[in-house]
Each structure stands twice: as structure tokens, then as C-alpha cells.
Amino acid sequence: MPRTDTELATLLAHRPELAAASSLDLLERMLASPELAIPALLALDADCHTVSQALQVLGGDTGRAELKEMLDDPHARLDEVIGTLAEWGLVTLEGERVLSPHRPGLWQHPFGLGRPLREIAGDITAETLKSMLKALGAQPKGRKAELVAQLTQWLREERRAVAARAAKLPRQSRTLLEQMTARQPVQSDTQAFYGGRATGPLQRLAEAGFVVRAGWEYEMPREVALALREDGWKPRLTGQPEVAGVARPATDGVGAALAAVDRVAALMELAGTEPIAELKAGGVGARELKRLGRALGLPEPEVVLWLDVAFAAELLAPVMGDGLVATTVLDEWLAAGPAERWETLAGAWRALPHSPTHRVLGCCEEHLSPQAPPHPLDSGAGDVRRATLRVLHSLPAGLGADAAGLRAAVDWRTRATAEFALAATEFVAATLREGELLGMVADGGLTVLGRAALDGGPAASLFPAPATTATLQNDLTAVVTGSPAHELAAFLGGCADLESRDRASVWRFSGASVRRALDTGVSPDDLLAELERISAKAVPQPLRYLVADTARRHGAIRVAAAMSVLTADDPALLTELCGARSLRKPALRQVAPTVALSGLAPDETLRLLRTAGYAPVGVAADGTIRAERPQPRRLPVDPLPGERLDPAAAAKAIRDGRPPGLPGGDAVDAAAITGEAIVVVRRGREHYMDDLRLTGEMVSGYCHDCQGGHTFDRAEIEDAFLLEP
Structure with a gap:
């Protein structure tokens, strides 16, 4: 569907992964990919999920009037929700028509409903339909199509009779019926599979006409579930639940933000001089966390937060067998202004998949033990964090709430709280706790800085200019x-x-x-x-005197290579050194009034002399004083992108398209992005490939024809085309 420049820029702002498209055709193909659409849909609120499911139930192509008729919309939110789905590229609008680019749909069982009878009829016989009608109290008439229509009408008009028959079922069958009616319309026949009883709860439901069997599974037709649900049942658009906000003093959050930047810088200074030790199993252990906490003067949970954030921002990286070290990205980060440094940290924190101060998976009782930082955990905490921030953003400025007060609104914003219910409230509390340390949250509400960050505006104007004098x-x-x-x-x-x-x-x-x-x-x-x-x-x-006095003593001793040769203008000084008990290790030996020999290398000799309180200097091979400029250790890594995505510029690049002639065209890009299978013609032969990867101009993937992996230059591609679904 054609989009205006503004619509295209809005779409890319919501879904930056689509900016990888090199043309409008590839963009539309990406929009039709369920693999890319599902994460975007799950990032939206419960009302968006409700409308998306309603659209799927109605066939993926319907009018606003039909959607309005199907839904309970007391707050008249339907048009707003449809607009949100359209902005995110999850539906397209043609006048009053609402269309889904994903057929049959993104939901396995929308509203917990099974397939309609017209679809199930293709998998069952007419005799099965007749048996269902008889079991539900009707007299079957006609052929298969007429039987489907008759059963549909009977279930719609005889709801009380159907409910009465359900009430007479045995207790186990009735409980299973209620479960299938509410949320799980498909059940596996495990009893039959493992040689259990011939007539179990599922078989009784089939005999009673409530479910149909297809292989090892039993499915409740959509019409049966609707007949058993309460009279007048409709999915409801609720809007975000009210949050009981409490007035709090306004704060800009800049003080906490500057403290966060300083603490990460201090942590990186430690990592630049000595690697942060990791356990053999991976992660930083309790002993190392205590050491870092003592060095930084911070509690351990805060140390974990800064480790996780620095690791996510690529300021830290692991070296095999040597722990965590600072990276070359750190130098660029340190050279930036305070606002840019804070934005890097805040962006890395918002994108984390886990909670640094509650590092658990949280999916079940067995996964509530904290995991060692800083490697990411695939938990629901990231989704809960982003939902919590959106709830806080919806509150008027000057209001805040605690985790318990926010929970209902967060539940509406994300499904992650249901999937990770055991840890969900603590994930919300962790967001407030960590947000305060970063300066985004204060007293349960967004700071001025936090609101600006979520609005996507520049934060530099809120930060004071860096000090240039002391x-x-x-x-x-x-x-x-x-x-x-x-x-x-x-x-x-x-x-x-x-x-x-x-x-x-x-x-x-x-x-x-x-x-x-x-x-x-x-x-x-x-x-x-x-x-x-x-x-x-x-x-x-006093500072002038200190510099002058240190300069007078500096270089009085000079160390050259022998193992080491020490020279001094004052013979008494060398005599003192050779007799010092603290310098027994280098075994100094005076061979002339102003010359002594050391049994250790020059660098070790210099270190021991300085530890003993002297101020020696090293001497180069040509006799000149050797300047010592310590070089902090840095692990080379690719730098982070310099700027965040500019939606307008990305939209223009997609609309302009790429220069013609690139081997493989959009097909190779589409396969690499969406994961679709592709046929690549190379060296005069077709290769049926999937799991395609693009690394620069190199293409790699698995070839089913050759039964092995291939890696080759893109320039070798003679032609490429996607397989139509």
C-alpha cells in the first residue's frame, strides 16, 4: 500500500528494524513477515492485541463497522487502536476497510477460540457432523455443506440447550470443557497415545458433540465455544487501568544522571588498569563484586547495574581466560559530552533483556536464583521495564506511584507480566530502582530528563556545560x-x-x-x-613547592639496561640504596662511586625503587631520559553507531531505492532479513538455500541441494528469487 513520507517515517520510528529495507517492495515484504510482525505486536498494549485478534476472527479483511459490532468498546477507543496498528504496519487501511497483511493471522487461537466449522469441515467427514448434531439434540439433514450450516445455526439459536447438555457431563469432562471453552480449544489425546482408558474426558466430549477429533488432537469448533460462553460475550477494549498517582516534588534528574556517568567512568578506569575477573562458568562472582564495591564505594547491586549497562553499551567485553576489559569504544565514550555519555547508558539500560538488580529468569520456581553479571539473560524483565516506563510516561508530570500501584497498568501494557508472573512485581520495582540511579525516575515518577529521553528529544540542553577549570x-x-x-x-x-x-x-x-x-x-x-x-x-x-621539590629529586637515580645499571651524581645516594633492606630483591651492587648494578630488569627495578619512595627515571639505549606514558589496555571492537536512526532520512533512502545492478537484488536482502528460503543461481547452478546471512558483501547459508553450508562473495550471484508461499 502506498505510504506518504510522514507515514513511512512514523513506521520506521516505531520499528527501526525495517530501515534495513533497500526498497519499497522489500519493505512491504518485510511487513508481511510474521517473524518480524509478532515482536512488534507483542510490544503493544492489550487493546491492540484485542483488535488484532478480532480482525483475524473476521477473516483479516473487514470494515470498521464489523469490528465495532464484534467488540465491547465503552470508551470509544477502536479508531485510536486501529490507528496505532496502522502506524506500526500491522494493518493497512483502505477507506473503511481494515486489512491484515498476515493471513491467516498472527494468533494461534484468537480469544482462545478454535477454527470455525467451515474450516474444520475439511478435516472431518459428514458422518462426524451428523453425530455432533444428534449428540447436541438436532436432527441432521442434507449434505456436508448443509450440515455445517445447520450445526452453526443450531449452536447460535439453542445456546441454553447446549449449556444444559454440558452441565450433565461428568465432573472431569466438564472441567476440561470449561478449560477448552475459555482458552485452550485444542487438546492432545495423551491417554490414547499411551494406551490409557478407551473412554476418557476427551472422548466423552467428542461423543457429546462438543469437540471433533483429528488424529491425536481434539479441537473445539469456534461456534461451540461461543455457544458455551456467557450470553452476549464480547471482547472488551478497556484502555489503560487507572494508576493511583501520588503528588511528588518535581526534579530534573540531572544530578543522578551525572553521578551515573561518573560511576561508570570509575568502573571503566578500574577495568582499564586490571581486568575484571570472571568465574570459569562465566560472569563476575561475589568476591570480585565485593572488591569492585570497595574500590568504588558502592553497594554490590549498584555495581551489578553499572557492569550490565557498560557491557550492553560495549564499553566492556570479555577476553578468553583474562576476564572483562575495557574496549576501544570507551575512548569515544569518554571523549563525548556528559549528555551524550548519559544517553548511551540510558539507551543501553532500556534495551537490556533482563533486570540488573533482579537478575533472575522468573519464568518458574526453578529459575528464581540470581545469575552472575554482566552477560544478558533472556527474561521478561526487559519487556516489563519498557512497559513500566510507558505507564510512567502516561502519568501527568508531578505524579508517581510504587510498583504495586503500577502493576495493573503494566499488565495491560505487556503480556510479559503474565508469562513471568513470579517475578513481575519485582521487575517493576527494579525498573523504578534502576531508573532512579540513572536519573530517569524519582519517587515513582519520570524526571524531566526521563520524560525527554522517552519523547526522543535531545537531553543536552538539560545538562550543565562541562567544567573546564578547577x-x-x-x-x-x-x-x-x-x-x-x-x-x-x-x-x-x-x-x-x-x-x-x-x-x-x-x-x-x-x-x-x-x-x-x-x-x-x-x-x-x-x-x-x-x-x-x-x-x-x-x-x-604549597603546590608550587611540591612540584619544585619533586622535580629536584626526580631523575636523581637513572636506570639503564644491563640487567639494569643504576647511575647517580651523588655517590652517597647509591651507597644508601645498596644498603636499604627494602631493596634486597634487586640485589643492588655498587661497582663505582656513581654506578650500581641490579639483578632485575629495568622496569621491575624502577617499580621497586618507586615503591621504596624514590623518584628514579629510565634511560634509553642512547642515554636520554625515557618518557613513560602509560597506555591503558583496550580491546579493539567495532564502534557503536554514531547516531540513532533518523526516520525521515531512512524513509527517503527506502523510497529512493538502491542503485541498480547489485547481485541478487531485493531477493537476497529479503531472505537475509525475513529468513525466507531462496534459490540462488551461482556458477550456472541453482542452490536452494535458507538461514541466509549477509556480512558485508559475503553471503552464507545452508544449501539443501548440496547438503552443506556455503559462503561466497555476493558478486558471484547470477540470479536469485524467493519461493512464493
Whole structure:
């Protein structure tokens, strides 16, 4: 169906996976794919599910009037719901007609109903229809088509007689009948399969005319279920249940957001210097979580949250046998502004499939044990989180609620609460808890920042500009109010030690930290000049004295390779070193007044000397001072996309189509996206393939003709076509 530019952009905003389409034809094929449609439909609310099922019951092509007649719509929501389904590409509209692109439909048993008699009649004989009519109290007449019509009319007009016969069934059969009437119209005959009793509850229902048998299964026709349901039964459009909101003070959430960014940065700093240990079975264990918690000054649940978020944002990645290390994506993240860094973290959290602070599957009693972070769990917590945020977004600003107060509305928003009922309320509570730590939620309601994020608007205007100056104090500390700019934080981190992160960050200067800066090759004068530049006022005298004193002692000892050769201008200093008990390990031996030998390599000798309180420098092979610039460990990974999807630009690209001549055309793209089977002509031979994958210009998949996998360049494809269903 032709779509306007606005409609196409709206569709892609709701379903960004469709932006992979390279043409309008491929887009329509993707829209008709049940595999892509079902996740989109399940992301919508209960009323959308109700209308979708009603459309399927009515054959997938009906008018608004017929839908209105079938549904109980006390709040007149039908048109709004149809509009939502159309925006998501789950129905198409032609005037007053509503059409589904998915036939026969997306639901196995819409409203818990079986197939209509006209469909079941193809699987049974006329004698079976006659037996049903007789069992229900009617006199069969005519051929098969007339029998179907007669049975349909009888079930519609003789509801009381049908109900009376159901009431006379034995207790087990009556219980099973109620179950099949309400939600499970198809049952397997396990008794017959395993050689059980000849006449069980299912067989009795068949003899009574309520179900029909097809192989090992028994199915209740739709007309029978409708006759047994309460008089006037109609599916109801309810709208979101009311949430008893409580007034709360307004907050922008920026303070918590900046704290979240700082805590993730601190965690990444730890991961950049020493890998985060993982258990042999995978995941970070309790001992390592405690270590990280002590180092960061955070409770363990919060450490787990930041581990999960950083892992999802690809700031962390596992190395076989070496634990979790920081990635090259981290450098790009650190170089971005506070708003961009927070948006990366918030987006990663919203997309998580599990709950970091309640890491359970939650599907049954056996799966309520917490799992080690940070690897994802396939639980319903992600769907519950997104539904909870949508409920909070629907509340007026200034109102909030707790998990119990939100539960009914969340149930309406997602089916995941029913599928993961044992953990659903805790998943809602976890969303509120984690949202507060990220600055999206406060007191059970959305913050200004959280509402802006869900609206898709830019958050940068809500964040203060990064600080570019520090206040240098007489107690040898540097205080930065707010979030420091990346360059400022990097400079202070190179010449001082970070003591605390909060509304203000505090660094402390010491002889060791200044020596660390001088080790990189910076001169004392250059260091003082940079401190003058970033300082909000004059550099305090104690800090000048510290730099000068450290510079005077810096390089008094020089270490070269022998194993190691130590030289010093002061012979007494070398004599002191050779006799120091703390330096017994390198076995220093003075061979001249200003020269000593070490039994260890230069780097280890330098480390031991610095640990003992000295300020040595390394010497290169040419005799010059060797500058030491520590390189944090980074695991190379592909960078994250720089920008989120622009629906308007994506819509224009689809409408313009791709340049002609690409081998395989839309057929290869469609097979890779929708999972459809495809015939690929390559080297003059046809290959019937499925499970197709596209990696750049390389194509891979399973070939049924060759009974094996193939991987080849797309340029080798001579022709390709999809198999019509």
C-alpha cells in the first residue's frame, strides 16, 4: 500500500528494524513477515492485541463497522487502536476497510477460540457432523455443506440447550470443557497415545458433540465455544487501568544522571588498569563484586547495574581466560559530552533483556536464583521495564506511584507480566530502582530528563556545560564543581589522584602523583604552566613547592639496561640504596662511586625503587631520559553507531531505492532479513538455500541441494528469487 513520507517515517520510528529495507517492495515484504510482525505486536498494549485478534476472527479483511459490532468498546477507543496498528504496519487501511497483511493471522487461537466449522469441515467427514448434531439434540439433514450450516445455526439459536447438555457431563469432562471453552480449544489425546482408558474426558466430549477429533488432537469448533460462553460475550477494549498517582516534588534528574556517568567512568578506569575477573562458568562472582564495591564505594547491586549497562553499551567485553576489559569504544565514550555519555547508558539500560538488580529468569520456581553479571539473560524483565516506563510516561508530570500501584497498568501494557508472573512485581520495582540511579525516575515518577529521553528529544540542553577549570587549594587538592570536561579530567588524573566523585570531584596532589606526571616527559615548568591555565585562581604556593621539590629529586637515580645499571651524581645516594633492606630483591651492587648494578630488569627495578619512595627515571639505549606514558589496555571492537536512526532520512533512502545492478537484488536482502528460503543461481547452478546471512558483501547459508553450508562473495550471484508461499 502506498505510504506518504510522514507515514513511512512514523513506521520506521516505531520499528527501526525495517530501515534495513533497500526498497519499497522489500519493505512491504518485510511487513508481511510474521517473524518480524509478532515482536512488534507483542510490544503493544492489550487493546491492540484485542483488535488484532478480532480482525483475524473476521477473516483479516473487514470494515470498521464489523469490528465495532464484534467488540465491547465503552470508551470509544477502536479508531485510536486501529490507528496505532496502522502506524506500526500491522494493518493497512483502505477507506473503511481494515486489512491484515498476515493471513491467516498472527494468533494461534484468537480469544482462545478454535477454527470455525467451515474450516474444520475439511478435516472431518459428514458422518462426524451428523453425530455432533444428534449428540447436541438436532436432527441432521442434507449434505456436508448443509450440515455445517445447520450445526452453526443450531449452536447460535439453542445456546441454553447446549449449556444444559454440558452441565450433565461428568465432573472431569466438564472441567476440561470449561478449560477448552475459555482458552485452550485444542487438546492432545495423551491417554490414547499411551494406551490409557478407551473412554476418557476427551472422548466423552467428542461423543457429546462438543469437540471433533483429528488424529491425536481434539479441537473445539469456534461456534461451540461461543455457544458455551456467557450470553452476549464480547471482547472488551478497556484502555489503560487507572494508576493511583501520588503528588511528588518535581526534579530534573540531572544530578543522578551525572553521578551515573561518573560511576561508570570509575568502573571503566578500574577495568582499564586490571581486568575484571570472571568465574570459569562465566560472569563476575561475589568476591570480585565485593572488591569492585570497595574500590568504588558502592553497594554490590549498584555495581551489578553499572557492569550490565557498560557491557550492553560495549564499553566492556570479555577476553578468553583474562576476564572483562575495557574496549576501544570507551575512548569515544569518554571523549563525548556528559549528555551524550548519559544517553548511551540510558539507551543501553532500556534495551537490556533482563533486570540488573533482579537478575533472575522468573519464568518458574526453578529459575528464581540470581545469575552472575554482566552477560544478558533472556527474561521478561526487559519487556516489563519498557512497559513500566510507558505507564510512567502516561502519568501527568508531578505524579508517581510504587510498583504495586503500577502493576495493573503494566499488565495491560505487556503480556510479559503474565508469562513471568513470579517475578513481575519485582521487575517493576527494579525498573523504578534502576531508573532512579540513572536519573530517569524519582519517587515513582519520570524526571524531566526521563520524560525527554522517552519523547526522543535531545537531553543536552538539560545538562550543565562541562567544567573546564578547577579550584586549586592550599591543602594540595583540586576541586571541580559539576562534571569535568574530558581533557580536564585526563590532565588532573595524570598529575593527581582522584579522591571522590559527587556533585564535585576532588583530586589530591602528592609527590608520587607529580612524579608520575614528570615520568611522562613533562618538564616542571610546563606542568606549572598547565596548572595555571586550568586553575580558577593562582596556583597555591604549597603546590608550587611540591612540584619544585619533586622535580629536584626526580631523575636523581637513572636506570639503564644491563640487567639494569643504576647511575647517580651523588655517590652517597647509591651507597644508601645498596644498603636499604627494602631493596634486597634487586640485589643492588655498587661497582663505582656513581654506578650500581641490579639483578632485575629495568622496569621491575624502577617499580621497586618507586615503591621504596624514590623518584628514579629510565634511560634509553642512547642515554636520554625515557618518557613513560602509560597506555591503558583496550580491546579493539567495532564502534557503536554514531547516531540513532533518523526516520525521515531512512524513509527517503527506502523510497529512493538502491542503485541498480547489485547481485541478487531485493531477493537476497529479503531472505537475509525475513529468513525466507531462496534459490540462488551461482556458477550456472541453482542452490536452494535458507538461514541466509549477509556480512558485508559475503553471503552464507545452508544449501539443501548440496547438503552443506556455503559462503561466497555476493558478486558471484547470477540470479536469485524467493519461493512464493
